[in-house]
Amino acid sequence: MQDQHAWSGRFSEPVSELVKHYTASIGFDYRLAEVDIEGSLAHAAMLNRSGVLSDADLESIRRGMADIRDEIRAGKLEWSVDLEDVHMNIERRLTDRIGDAGKRLHTGRSRNDQVATDIRLWLRGEIDATVHLFGELQKSLLDLAEQHADTVMPGFTHLQVAQPVTFGHHLLAYVEMLARDAERMQDCRKRVNRLPLGAAALAGTTYPIDRHYTAQLLGFDDVCHNSLDAVSDRDFAIEFTAAASLAMIHLSRLSEELILWMSPRVGFIDIADRFCTGSSIMPQKKNPDVPELVRGKSGRVVGHLIALITLMKAQPLAYNKDNQEDKEPLFDTVDTLQTTLRIYADMMRGVTVKPEAMRAAVLQGYATATDLADYLVKKGLPFRDSHEVVALAVRHAEGLGVDLADLPLAKLREFSALIEDDVFDVLTPEGSLAQRDHVGGTAPAQVKVQIARHRGRLS
Ligand code: ARG
Secondary structure, three states, X not given: OHHHOOOHHHOOOXXXXXXXXXXXXXXXXXXXXXXXXXHHHHHHHHHHHOOOOOHHHHHHHHHXXXXXXXXXXXXXXXXXXXXXXXXXXXXHHHHHHHOHHHHHOOOOOOHHHHHHHHHHHHHHHHHHHHHHHHHHHHHHHHHHHHHOOOOEEEEEEOOEEEEEEEHHHHHHHHHHHHHHHHHHHHHHHHHHOEEOOOOOOOOOOOOOOOHHHHHHHHOOOEEOOOHHHHHHOOHHHHHHHHHHHHHHHHHHHHHHHHHXXXXXXXXXXXXXXXXXXXXXXXXXXXXXXHHHHHHHHHHHHHHHHHHHHHHHOOOOOOOOHHHHHHHHHHHHHHHHHHHHHHHHHHHHOOEEEOHHHHHHHHHHOOOOHHHHHHHHHHXXXXXXXXXXXXXXXXXXXXXXXXXXXXXXXXXXXXXXXXXXHHHHHHHOHHHHHHHOOOOOOOOHHHHHHHHXXXXXXXX
């Protein structure tokens, strides 16, 4: 059938079945249907305003598209692989319904600028939804941080006990990361929110179009100012996926910690059963599947970033079919990140903290050794000397299997006569925390200041 495709006029034979399926994108780009209709309606309104499309045609297009939208929402429109992609499926459906007016819709436009517009419209909406989800997870972390603003835990470097921190402070580190992730998305949105439509296939069009009007109708901040660039670059999608990758990496780090903390060897937290699974062979097992999957899925999103950036490499101007491959990685990036954020916000509400275990770990690790060194420095000893004194005291305590705070004052004074009985204020984990009382420090008072700041920012 010669008229099978909108473009088949110059062809002497139909494409092979294999090629038809290989080149079709309807299997995934049907997701753009609603934004495709939105874009078409704006384009039609602009053509009408510019005198290219009659009032009657615009009216028919509006009616036809409203019906098609209902059909799609009701799941009644059958997508045809013969019609290749979502754009041609909808256009054909429109023409079947309203006749010639449907055929006039594509005046002054190409699928190249149409698809670029659709992806931007779609991604803009998804960015907004994602930013909201980042906010929800941050709020969930803030609630837990608030409950544990003065719960002592060991802070680690090299995964060795380093200095006491509060669990609230530790969680706030992730709030900071997620806040930057959301900020990156919002920044990326500025570059997403520009209109390609009007670039047509690549060189613009001969009709008297008004691109600023179309942009205004679709809520774009600006138009793309070069037609070749407008239809061909997908840097905005790459940028989004890079931001999403970073967010997944942050969540992967948090996942790694949850997994570690939940290990019975550490025992700092428990995760509610609804986020865990058992083993089919080992009856005692309770596995942190959700954080493990998040850690695993981070690789998948980073993979999409590599796919998209490689997709652009070596593409000459302007549009090439390579760009059809932008959709699946982008869709899956959005789906993966959004479901991860959703489940994480819920999961953090299902975390039970075990403060005794955290405190015991602090005491086992000589976490207040730096505090003792700082104490001696404040009494006049140079830091390097005090480091040495404390190292000897730790060695002694370690030999006895006790904490520094368990050594009697007389014993401590053998290491330095500068040590007096106020030393015990800094040797306890609580004393250590309280002294780190500056912006960004782990003192409970500072943790509360940051929680309030974040809550204000998110409200
Ligand atoms: N399905 C195509 C895509 O996703 C639409 C644009 C096709 N343009 C073309 N000239 N073949 O990129």
